[in-house]
Amino acid sequence: MILVAVGRRPVTKGFGLEKTGVKVNERGFVPVDQRQQTNVPGIYAVGDVCGQPMLAHKASHEGEVLAEVIAGKKTINDARQIPNVVFTEPEIASSGLTKEEAEAQGRTVNVGKFPFSVLGRAMAIGETAGFVKVITDAADERILGVHIVGPEASDLISEAGLAIEMGAFAEDVALTIHPHPTLSEALMEAAKHALGEAIHIANPRKKAH
Structure with a gap:
């Protein structure tokens, strides 16, 4: 058996994201705060595009946090661990x-x-x-x-x-x-x-x- 683990790259170029003023890091990932908000108020990001760890359950949790934020709740993403x-x-x-x-x-x-x-x-x-x-x-x-x-x-x-x-x-x-x-x-x-x-x-x- 051969295991190839090459990782993934974020797709943050080529669709106008740079025109919004949203910052990306040197690897193309989008930094966010504990409310999943980017450096631009009102623009949010969740999932693999936010960087490591790139896991489905982490992305799902971030999506739930953001849904509550949009609903006006004071929810934050302050997980101590990600399995x-x-x-x-x-x-x-x-x-x-x-x-x-x-x-x-x-x-x-x-x-x-x-x-x-x-x-x-x-x-x-x-x-x-x-x-x-x-x-x-x-x-x-x-x-x-x-x-x-x-x-x-x-x-x-x-x-x-x-x-x-x-x-x-x-x-x-x-x-x-x-x-x-x-x-x-x-x-x-x-x-x-x-x-x-x-x-x-x-x-x-x-x-x-």
Whole structure:
């Protein structure tokens, strides 16, 4: 199998956009504010033309924000995270910051990691490859990012996204009772590992330096 991932370019030339005064960046994308408005009042943009990440669910959210703005509501686009999924086998999904991104912000982080190989449901369905990784701020254990490689990662990442949007702590996820046996338990177990409280894999927790 050969995967060609060449990216996409915005089409912002050739139809008179430049006559409106709307600014584009050096790559042709249209910068917008939290209300999806360009530098020209009354002209808005949503979707891939606004730049990375170029994802359908991000574009849909921007469209909903703009619809409410046009309707006169004070809605803004202030999403803390945008989930990213690669539909390979196994699937790959991420939400929030990576360990490296968090450390680049000057944070000290803790890392919790739980493998699917020791999860009951994963063993039952014969899909044990992969893991769930939880990145937390060592100062208060707030969840900064979650990264999943494994079965149904595309579905599991939604709980992680909610946790990040709500400013949840590792303890919030760790103390939430997850149904057994399910793949969702892996996120709970990874959160416990970040806290140094895992009972199904060896501790101590993985501290980043």
